[in-house]
Amino acid sequence: MVPEERDGRDHGEERERPRRARRPAPESKRPAPANRRAPAETRRPATTARSAARSAARQLRDLTGHDPESVTSVERQRDGGWLIGVEVLETHRIPDSTDILAEYRVEVDDDGELVSYRRARRYYRGRSEERT
Template identity: 50%
Template sequence: MPSDDHDADGRDRPRRRRAGTYDEDERPAPRRPLSASVAARAGLQHIAELSGKTPTGVTSIERSEDGWVIGIEVIEDRRIPSSTDILGVYQVEVDMDGELVTYRRIRRYPRGQSDRG
């Protein structure tokens, strides 16, 4: 009778294992958390690629349960003089790999307008 490790001819049979199980030497390396600066750069890149607009900078960043939520200011409409440009603030969420999860524009305003208190 063949053993669990050998077939009927006595040859070694490949070991089967349940999905998601690993031998000690095959375990994937633990994921390093994505830093705030790397997450911000990823958010800037995603906004530039998807919107085709020029980001001017990061306005906020906050760690979420599964990644980062980043506020990014973007030039929506260039005007002359530049003090009348229309800006937008986008909220971007990236996961711990820097991949885009969601984005949306949350505000649009003329450059010269100050924040209301």
């Protein structure tokens, strides 16, 4: 048996790949030291508008037992919390145009926890401009 000649090409053998040296991160992208906090105006809120709205709708459903139909408004408060408008189905009727809907104003803190809620208005689905 004659040994195979090597022609310098890779014939399926595994080779160790050289590791690339990491470049240091630019000064602006380096994480802040743990003992220093960024100024309040540059810090990201603990809760985003989307997660605050989801949290408000979920907690409102848990408290009232009414299923949320939609989020109608999201407003950032000066104290860091959120004021969320949530539309819920309060009474289902046939036909659907006579369902009674309500809009609740739900306030959650910066961590997404419920602070307060109140019903702002009630109306028939088919006549959303009229109050009941």
